[in-house]
Amino acid sequence: MTSLADLANAHPVIGKRWSPDQLPEQARILGLARDALDFIFATGQRYGFEDFFKSPDSRRPPPRGDATELSERMDRTKRFFEQLRDEPESTEEAAQCQAILDAIRYIESTGQQGAFAAFQEHVAANAPPFVVASFDTLEDAEAWLESHSHPPDPANVLIANAYHDVVHERETNLRRLPRNRALEWYLSELEQEESPVAVASFETREEADAWLRAQAEPARRAWVRVGGELHLAAYYPNIHHRALFPLSLAKGQRRNPAPG
Secondary structure, eight states: OOOHHHHHTTHHHHHTTOOTTOOHHHHHHHHHHHHHHHHHHHBTBHHHHHHHTTSGGGGSOOOOOOOOHHHHHHHHHHHHHHHHHHSOSSHHHHHHHHHHHHHHHHHHHTTOHHHHHHHHHHHHTTOSOOOSOEESSHHHHHHHHHHOSSOOBSEEEEETTEEEEEEEETTTTEEEOOBOOHHHHHHHHHHHHSOOOOSOEESSHHHHHHHHHHOSSOOSEEEEEETTEEEEEEEETTTTEEEEEEGGGGTTOOOOOOOO
């Protein structure tokens, strides 16, 4: 049975075939496979995924909907990894291909194509790390977690616009919301990848907040200046949340390069 750990370990079969000069079709196939793996993590579906493959339904063909562009891309991706699985370079690679196929099958069988398409838009925009909920206070977040019948795990939530992990151990019913540095790392990497250029400037945070709230459909992310300091204006359409993050949060958070 494919587990969440198997999904996490499946990325190498994608990275091994990714190259800067690859054909656009291969880029789309490999990108969809990567996003399918990440979608299950980002949306906190650890237990839902593992439970699905324990049930008889997992052996039935996924229901067929309309022949959308996404469903066709998912079919092409499945054919690509089925061929790799059946002619693998190693048993490890065959398992990695199967994990990708199981991730796509789970998304299709549970009718999550729309949510998956929205997640792919989030990834394509290089938006801040995906979150499943937002709360004004820690007390609000803890009350939500305590009353939730099936808490997401693993997943990110925002508490007063700070990133926290959702931790739920079903066997012990342990529930926690530890702070994480996902946002700080993201801002640091974003600053290295592009030269921030502000699309608007404001004297106060209140003015910037009002500007962001007034937009009917904000960009997933945009740079603004608030009192002379760069901020990232972020929009999370899945939870209808808007936030302003000061770039100064990235100070000292550059990730160490991987050893060569």
